[in-house]
Amino acid sequence: MPAAAPTPAPLATPRTAPGPQQIDARGPRFAAVLTSVVLAVVLITGSGWLLAAQTAVFALAAVGGLGRSPYSWLYRTLVRPRLGPPTEWEDAAPPRFAQGVGLGFALVGTVGYLSGAAWLGLAATALALAAAFLNAAFGYCLGCEVYLLLRRGQDRMRPAGQ
Numbered sequence: 001m002p003a004a005a006p007t008p009a010p011l012a013t014p015r016t017a018p019g020p021q022q023i024d025a026r027g028p029r030f031a032a033v034l035t036s037v038v039l040a041v042v043l044i045t046g047s048g049w050l051l052a053a054q055t056a057v058f059a060l061a062a063v064g065g066l067g068r069s070p071y072s073w074l075y076r077t078l079v080r081p082r083l084g085p086p087t088e089w090e091d092a093a094p095p096r097f098a099q100g101v102g103l104g105f106a107l108v109g110t111v112g113y114l115s116g117a118a119w120l121g122l123a124a125t126a127l128a129l130a131a132a133f134l135n136a137a138f139g140y141c142l143g144c145e146v147y148l149l150l151r152r153g154q155d156r157m158r159p160a161g162q
Helices: 026-045 048-064 070-083 093-115 118-138 142-157
Strands: 022-024 089-091
Touching: 022 026, 026 048, 026 070, 026 093, 026 118, 048 070, 048 093, 048 118, 089 093, 093 118, 093 142, 118 142
Parallel strands: none
Antiparallel strands: 022 089
16 A cells, blocks of 8 residues: 655744744735835825825834834734735844835935925935835845845954854
């Protein structure tokens, strides 16, 4: 009698309890979609006030934590219940750093638009949109990658034995 074939392991093993600094990996990508839409509208309209609102969203996530962002609230309230439980958790630090990078670009863009230097607002917004779109469309978080590069650099700078 032939032996039964083993059941293949799932690609991502669900964790029933994430670590204290873990987030649902789908949330930042949802936020990137909303951010991309807002930044595209800013580029089309030239609205410094809309960019100021997006800057506030970035600030809430970067300073207060990802869970404080209105996009995070929308995800938790409207989207996540329809998707089912997450199968993948990720460290919150890289996406939070990415929100800080977005905050920097959005702040420069807001100052540019509201001070009359539309070229500066346009350039900073376009760069922020490029990064947000990479995450929204391809799941590639540019700010997260920069965070990881900086962490590796810090690790190399530490003296041996520490």
